Amino acid sequence: MPTEGKKRAAHRALEDRILTGAARASAEQRASAFGNADLRPQLDGLLGKVVARPTEVTDADFAAAQAAGFSEDELFELVICAAVGQSARLYDAGLAALADAVAAEENS
């Protein structure tokens, strides 16, 4: 593997902080939000939209999550995890396609 560039490393530092640093939401919940997988039903509406259709998020999505017992600070963290997780997937998909393109060029 080539050395990670400074920009990707700076994004990695953000990912590491929100996933493994001190927080109100559990590490497991943060990992689920980041990975957009295994979300509890009360969070699925809000976080699913953050990933796929963020313009459709409503006050009611936050209200439903709060009614299920999530605090504002937990939701602050989990929304950020969902957004950064989607960006990390896009970033890595782009870098992987680039690496394939460069390898194909070198082999041709």
Added chain:
Amino acid sequence: MRLEVLNSGYSTGTKLLFALIQLFSRQPVPDAARLVFYRPDFYGTRAKEFTHEAMRGPSAWSVADRELMAAYLSQMNESAFCIGAHTATAERAYQDGQKVAAVLADLDSAPIAQPLMATLRMLGKLTSEGKVSAADMQEVLATGVSSQQVEDALAVCAAFNTTNRLADAFGFEVLSPEGFEAGAKYLLRRGYR
């Protein structure tokens, strides 16, 4: 914003800073700026570092080109606050509002060079479809874009896919044209740190 902590949960020092910014700029502090001051150890500090590196760090893309990428991605994501903010910043950076408007209206007929056009097209596809192929990347490289420039553009893509999502999920208030103009001046003078 949708979470009350993002409206009022700041320390006294931060509230004073917001009041001073508002006093001197004669504009409300944009929600994008407020967000990174809330519990900055969780998100703001590292987000600012990454975004500044992507938008103002060393790159063969100009600052104007990167702001145009930000505006274009924000439009793909239909993120109203970010479209306003980065259209204003790109227009100011290029000193050319027509060029920016043309890209946002119809990329294929916009008066920009092939390398930038091909890169924007690839970023748009990645953002809307969630993936791109090696062939998509080869098309970009064939226009003369270096592999480092592709990496740099992907960093802009990551920064704005996050910011767009947070803007719409938390409900950033859309500013007046004067508010966006003041923000654009600030971003070009100081960057994202």
